[in-house]
Amino acid sequence: MSESLLAGVDVGTGSARAGVFTKSGQMLGRAEHPIALRRTGASMAEHDSEDIWRATCAALRQAIANAGVSPSHIVGIGFDATCSLVVRDTEGQQLSVSKDGDDRWDTIVWLDHRAIAEAAECTRTGHQVLYYIGGVMSPEMEVPKLMWLKRNLPQSWARAGVILDLADYLSWKATGSLARSQCTLATKWTYVAHDETGWKQDFLDQVGLEDMVEKAALPDRASPVGADLGPLTPEAAAELGLTTNCRVGAGVVDAYAGALAVLGPLSTTPEQMDRHCALIAGTSSCVMAMSQHNQPISGLWGPHWGTILEGFWQLEGGQSASGALLDHIVKWHGAGGEPTAELHKAICARIMELRETEGLALARRLHVLPDFHGNRSPLADPNALGVISGLTLDSDFDSLCRLYWRTCVAIALGIRHIVETLNASGYAIDTLHVTGGHTKNPLLMELYADATGCTVVEPATPDATLLGMAMVAACAAGLYPALDQACVAMQQGGTARPAKPEAAPQFDRDFSIFLEMLRHRQAIDAMN
Incomplete structure (x- = not known):
């Protein structure tokens, strides 16, 4: 095959994934390699960035072999990668983000909530930058994590010479370039992409990060998504199994890659964009919407300019734990165990059997609020707690299945809550483009349609997130003159699943209870 080919890399919470694509968007080969994750407490999680790079190289080499x-x-x-924070010293070597001082653990994982107090401090400033993150700073963003690092590990801060979002770290390892993506900086670092002065120094001064731009080696201006950052270095090419003729495109936070793949092709009809959103669902869930209008919505991150495509504003909502919540339920219940893919399948199969008798009303008195790791959207409350109402002494496998089913319902209702918040603020979303691991869960795919009332589109490509990065690669390599044209040329279509009208009464009732439980939780919290 002499055709020009493209590679996409997606680094999630537990693994690095890589794919090889044609310029028309067909996947030729894919592979995955695990990465290490260290939990040192309920709110703390760390990666080893060199381990991530090795996993990336292993996955890509295997994907190339699989593609033949x-x-x-x-x-x-x-x-692309999760919005995890990589810290390096002035020589580019690993620098500890852990209290034990082990330099191997140089990356604060996106889901790490060690900086809740610092996030609240940012929110109290009332600064203009909060306008672009829904009014509330999240501990999952980089500024509060940097505040925590400076205050709690001053020895690491003193030695710091370059600090990067994980996607930018991978581009740096590949090219040696310290350019940063407009996506990572605007969505996670309080960079205001559409202003002439992107960094708001007065805000950084207020939160004690007056030296952040210097310590992190940040550029004055970010690079547009898909911009050519240069060729692979000889060392990186050898490690990745590629050549120095390969160009590297400015990447994105992982959810944005999936959104690029499924929403990017709709850019030819921008007036219809506000009817669609992307749901990128795996360990966590992200709801991504694009618009031609600068429309802020309380509790949703954004609007950000050009963080998916130039010419569009983008909003992001999400759930900090969705797939992770189902894993937790399986491990937590006495009839559960290690949440393997096989066990999830067995639970789903049994739920289908139980529903043959009880229908959608299965376990109808059992209700769940899924905020076991806070509520990212639309409440923007990292301190929110999960709630289960309706438990009995049942502890057999069927009781696990009933709780699992109602947790799936709760996750879908949480997405409905985000969509209805968007629609109350000027959007008209009636179509969800679902990508990620949840496409393998038949219960969730059914519920995303029936519980929200939206049409659900499942992409035909085996991995939409990797396809999004192949689109970025195609733009950087000059195979298409602009990223939006790469999206249109490389799209793979999908299969639509409309909501079942007969399911609406059940889930309208469930959603009313869901909202009432939120009010009850708020009242109880006020009494504590």
Whole structure:
């Protein structure tokens, strides 16, 4: 095969994934490699960035082998990753983000909530930058984590020479370039992409990060998504199994890659964009919407300019734990165990059997609020707690299945809450484009349609997130003149699942109870 090919890399919470694509968007090969995650407490989680790079190289080499292609034909690569924070010293070496001082653990994982107090402090400033993050700073963003680092590990802060979002770290490892993506900086670092002065120094001064731009080696201006950051270095090319003829595109936070793949092709009809949103659902869930209008919504991150495509504003809502919540339920219940794919399938199969008798009303008196790791959207409350109402002494496998089913319902209702918040503020969303691990869960895919009332579109591509990064790679390699044209040319379509009208009464009732439980929780919290 002499055709120019493309590579996409997606680094999630537990693994690095890589794919090889044609310029028309067809996936030729895919592979995955695990990454290490250290939990040192309920609110703390750390990665080893060198372990992530090794996993990335292993996954890509295997993907190339699975595709059966020559590395010399791969002319572009793009990296996405979770919004985790990588800290390096002035020599580019690993620098500890852990209280035990072990430099191997140099990355604060996105889901780490050690900086809740610092996030609240940012919110209290009332600064203009909060306008672009829904009015409330999240501990999952980088500024509060940097505040925590400076205050709690001053020895690491003193030695710091470059600090990067994980996607930018991968691009740096690949090219040596310290350019940063407009997506990472605008969505996680309080960079205001549409202003002439992107960094708001007065805000950084207020939160004690007057030296952040210097310590992190941040540029004055961010690089647009898909911009050519240069070729692979000889060392990176050798490690990745590619050649120095491969160009590297400015990447994105992981959810944005999936949104690019499924929403990018709709850019040809921008007036219809506000009817669609992307749901990127795996360990956590992200709801991504795009618009031609600068429309802030309380409790949702954004609006951000050009963080998916130039010419559009973007909003992001989400759930900090969705797939992770189902895993937790399986581990927590006495009839559960290690939440393997096989056990999830067995639970789903049994739920289908139980529903043959009880229908959608299965366990109808059992209700769940899914905020076991806070509520990212639309309440923007990292201190929110999960709630289960309706438990009995039952502890057999069927009781696990009933709780699992109602937890799935709760996750879908949480998405409905986000969508209804968007629609109350000028959107008209009636279509969800679902990507990620949840597409393998038949219960969730059914519920995302029936519990929200939206049409659900499942992409035909085996991995929409990797396809999004292949689109970035194609733009960087010059195979298309602009990123939006790459999106249109490389789209793979999908299968639509409309909501079942007969399911609406059940889930309208469930949603009313869901909202009432939120009010009850708020009242109880006020009494504590």
